[in-house]
Amino acid sequence: MRALNWRRHLRQWTRALGIVALGYVAGAAAIFFGLPTADFLERAFIGGSAWYAQKNVTGDAPSGAAHFTRSAPPVDEPSKTCDGFTLYSCVDADGRGGAAYLIDMRGEQVHRWLAPYAGVSLYKSVKEGQVAKIHNYIRGLYGLHLDGDGSLLAVLHGTTPLGGSVLIKVDKESRLLWHYAGPVHHDIDVGEDGRIYAIETDMLATAPDVPIAAGAEPFSDRLLVLSAQGELLLPPISILDALVHSPYAMLVSASDPPHDPESDLLHTNFVHLLRPRPASRFRTFKAGQVLLSMRRINTIAVLDIGLRSVVWAARGPWRGQHDAQFLDNGHLLIFDNCGPPAGSRVIEYDPETGAFPWWFSGTSGKPLATIDRGMAQRLPNGNTLVVDADDGELMEIGADRRMVWRYSTGRFTTTARRYAPADLKFLGGRDARP
Amino acid sequence: MLAARSVSRLIAAAAAVAIGYITGAAVIFFGLPTSDFFERAFIGARAWTAQRGGASDDSASEPRRLKMGAAVLTTDVPDKTCDAFTLYACTDKDGSGSEAFLIDMRGELVHRWQTPVWQTRLYEPGATDAHDKVHNFKPAFYGLHLHAEGSLLAVSHGAPPVGGCRLAKLDKNSNILWQLEAPIHHDIDVTDDGAIYAIEMEALETMPSGLKHIPAPRRADRLVVFSPDGKPLRPPLSIIEAIRNSPYAMLLTQLGARPVDQRHPAQGDTDAAAFAPLPPGFDLLHTNFVRVLRSELAPRFPAFKAGQVLISMRQLNTIAVLDLDARSVVWAASGPWRAQHDPQFLDNGHLLVFDNRGGPTGSRVLEYDPQTQACPWWFPDVDGPPFYTADRGMAQRLPNGNTLVVDSEGGEVLEVTPNREVVWSYATGRFVTTARRYNADDLRFLGGRHARP
Secondary structure (H helix, E strand, O other): OHHHHHHHHHHHHHHHHHHHHHHHHHHHHHHHHOOOOHHHHHHHHHHHHHHHHHHHOOOOOOOHHHHHOOOOOOEEOOOOOOOOEEEEEEEOOOOOEOEEEEEOOOOOEEEEEEOOOOOOOEEEEEEOOEEEEEOOOOEEEEEEEEOOOOOEEEEEEEOOOOOOEEEEEEOOOOOEEEEEOOOEEEEEEEOOOOOEEEEEEEEOOOOOOOOOOOOOOOEEEEEEEEOOOOOEOOOOEEHHHHHHOOOOHHHHOOOOOOOOOOOOOOOEEEEEEOOHHHHOOOOOOOOOOEEEEEOOOOEEEEEEOOOOEEEEEEEOOOOOOEEEEEOOOOOEEEEEOOOOOOOOEEEEEOOOOOOOOEEEOEOOOOEOOOOOOOEEEEOOOOOEEEEEOOOOEEEEEOOOOOEEEEEEOOOEEEEEEEEOHHHOHHHOOOOOOO | OHHHHHHHHHHHHHHHHHHHHHHHHHHHHHOOOOHHHHHHHHHHHHHHHHHHOOOOOOOOOOOEOOOOOOOEEEEEOHHHOOOOEEEEEEEOOOOOEOEEEEEOOOOOEEEEEEOOHHHOOEEEOOOOOOOEEEOOOOEEEEEEEEOOOOOEEEEEEEOOOOOOEEEEEEOOOOOEEEEOOOOEEEEEEEOOOOOEEEEEEEEEOOOOOOOOOOOOOEEEEEEEEEOOOOOEOOOOEEHHHHHHOOOOHHHHHHOOOOOOOOOOHHHOOOOHHHHOOOOOOOEOOOEEEEEEOOOOOHHHOOOOOOOOEEEEEHHHOEEEEEEOOOOEEEEEEOOOOOOOEEEEEOOOOOEEEEEOOOOOOOEEEEEEOOOOOOOOEEEOOOOOOOEOOOOOOEEEEOOOOOEEEEEOOOOEEEEEOOOOOEEEEEEOOOEEEEEEEEOHHHOHHHOOOOOOO
16 A cells, blocks of 8 residues: 555656756747747746846946056056047957946946847858848947937957857947847948948858868858938948959958958958948948958958949958948058967058058057957057057057057957047037046 | 917907998088098999999980889870970989970970089088088979070079078080179079079078067078179179068068978878977078069059069968069068968069969969958868879969969979860979970070970
């Protein structure tokens, strides 16, 4: 009798366990395959983790003088700086960093945005013309663009191995305005008409008819032109096709090994629009064309959106470069990450003559060296803001290559740009150097 | 007792032999008095042995079927070739080869030049302007220039590790007319007035001002110009200073403690060298080719002037145009090529560059537009068979639009059409240091002989 009871109990328990196991498998499958209810569950989980994260971290940038004394010693020569507000973002060792900070010249935090988790998925190209949602909760902010009203365009990257990326727009209070449901990555630029220029991953159905170095995957990039509301305005432009069908087709392959094994064909990492004002200084380029940086092939290129073709390209002494941009003097500014034999440098390049009127390769005590990312921005007074991503340092460098300002973020800095106070109306005329 | 004495005698004899042996070796090694005599004797003996073995031939001027190595004509499409004579030189496995050959389109030997090893003086740059003579028994022809009357300007390199180099002029019968006591290396160009543009190695004990970030001592190059009889026409121009004086000075920030990365992963080049510290005396620029812009071509190059000189610097992955009067670089480019050779001006306003290590699968020849930076033509095609030569390599655009391609390590000289079809190929079976086509009209000494008999 006792044995019978024991057996019945066992059967009941087994049945219960079996049911639990079935549910468990189904739930896992729903999330994994993105089946119905996955979105709901995801939101719940993200909400929970965001709540937990917010409960435990303030999300504030380390502020002011306290921060200045923490890592690299502060540098600030008020008579020589080009005062403005600096927008930056960084990620921790896990690649997590959902906040963007705006600081003044004294390093005080002026505003902060927190990228929303809820309702923001990441995307990945899985097949030609087909994207998948990626459930990657470890994200960092990369390309940023700040509008005068305090709204922020932001490119979010998920960390490897899951990856994924997305473009979002949030208002001044970090509320999500819209997101573009595609794997937009790295960087964006915004024209005076509000049009957004973005880079999206583009899986290729067939390998292109060009020699590809060993290790390259048939992934490429396409250029998107979006309205200020995030709607696609033109059919996406395949950057690979634009290059292959130009007199620069030969540049589509390089002998250098990929910087990381999962590198794609081009690894386009920056896009900069040629605005009407500097356009007059470039004999061969026209306003509305965009300058692209393709890290994988050590190439920068100018793409004409109307012609959907590359009209100029160059490979130079730079390697694995970032943030190529047009300057008002008819030159280009390039962040050269791995130019031989070692170390990084910011170089000004004359596309007509191939000359290098200016460069900065670090101070005598500390050579510039960042393998990933890195940015540079020429400021109105001729100084240059240099972002050492790996060491988390934002430096303002004079034309004489002397450092006049430095702010240390203490973390891998994905992006930093200086904004003139007049361009940030939402600050209500606040002084950049109070 | 007796045994002990004979042992000590034997030891003494052996010691004496050892002393003599060491002294003799030292004399040769350090080039002490009597070394020249011994050198000649040894070289003579080696040549005698070689001749007994039947490896060498008898006549320098008599045409005959080429038998040395495995030289053989492998492709010939007569109606598509640009017929002319091909001057070439190559080296054996040991790096020696002081012979230059002129062949016709059928691969028949038309003429041959050779300098006996014992007549070849090689030089290394000395600490002062006095150059050091080196005793290298393995010289080989590199840069060549053939004059209409059959005289030949020849740059010779000694095989490593001894090294050394020189420039000499030989007459049609290989008699040395003059040779310069200077470390002239790689390549020469000769203008219509006979002026010789050459590259001379210089030893830098200290770096010039503005370049103190580069550790010394190092070696660099200077451009030198000689009259047809080998007399200096201009003061030498330090190439490293010409770059420093120009808006291209940024390129010298590359010249730190390590060599510029020129690996070719697809070809299995190791990266060990790329990360090893530079040895003292390292060759900073490795200038390997020089071309003068002729006045008839100058209008095609709006950015350049006649008389300016295009050079290739392998260490910098850079080609540059020098103005000898301004003593400055006026243009430079580090394009898609790596460790390149033989850039030259084309009559369509483009440049032709032999790109050793920049291609995804191997070496290639690129046509490059210096104004737009576009590459309108390249060889081989994307789906064509790749070739790879880490060192040397040359290219020459021919009058009918074909291109002569020299695959040095493959030992082959190719003629390819604009459509990249190989219409002529000649396999030497050895390392080809140089090859150039010469029009029959430009070689009066052949007496109107046809390039395709």
